Amino acid sequence: MAWTDERINQLKTMWEQGMTASQIAEELGGVSRNAVIGKAHRLGLQSRPSPVKANDSEAKAEERRAAAPPPPRAAEPVPAPVPVPVPAAAPRPAPATTAAAAEPQSPPAEAAPRPAEPAMRSVGPGGFLRQGPGDQQAPIPPAPPRRLVPAKPSADIAGKTSLLELNDRICKWPLGHPGEPDFHFCGVQVNPGFPYCVEHCGQAYQAQLPRRDRRPPPPLPFGGPRVR
Structure with missing residues (x-):
């Protein structure tokens, strides 16, 4: 059913009265709850908190109040303690300063350096040691060019x-x-x-040499070629 001006005014009135979207849909007839909510948003009506969330928050508050421990009871008055006289402590003698105490203390000896652990190397298939990731050496500078000198003749x-x-x-x-x-x-x-x-x-x-003076070719092994 189309939204006429009369139905829109009726929607605004019921929305301001606090009626739910389901109740407004029953009163108008021919529209669903989602259609009422969508039309209210398009008209820019003030949004209201969901009753489901409000009920949930109230139920959770009741559960928290029920689970909270009871308030502590008022403490009973405790009688004041009777003062007991304490004997005065005897004065302590001042420590005697000795010559050893007067000398400045030498700094503690430094800990002995720990021996370096042997580096583990991987052996290649040819018996060579592979270079580790921290063993990369700086490139060797190129040698200066040499001037070729001809060798002295013998x-x-x-x-x-x-x-x-x-x-x-x-x-x-x-x-x-x-x-x-x-x-x-x-x-x-x-x-x-x-x-x-x-x-x-x-x-x-x-x-x-002339053909007649040439030597004959040597005989083939095994008596010559095989005839098939």
Whole structure:
């Protein structure tokens, strides 16, 4: 049912009289309790405390009063104690100051330092000790650059062609065995178009023999290839 001006005025009147939302819904008819509460909030009517919460608070207050301990009874008068004479205490003699007491006390000796516990290290699969989290060392500064100095030539190859002296115009035929002190290269003028001189070209490049003068190939093992 729609909210007409007459029903709205009737709602305001019953709301101000303190009637509950259920009672207002029964009086108006055709609306529910929630509809009455929603319309009252939209109209800006003053909100009221919930009766359920008020009843709950009163019941809790009654329970607290019932559970509270009874007030203490008035204490009976206690007779005043009879004063008893106390003998005066004899004066204490002043402590004698000795020479040992007059000397300043030496400070207590410091406790001996505790021995450092051995650090536990983890051993890697290869038998090396892994570095712990607190054992990180500062980076090592780089070494100063070195100036390369050519090695002094051996006296055995004095006047002979070394590896550093090779170029395209001299013969590169090695003489001797690498690692020997007198190992050097030929150094003679090359044969044009070849890396060696005329003499060493005759050793490096050998003509093939005619086919009739060639040696027959060695026989295959086990009597030759197997025929399938």
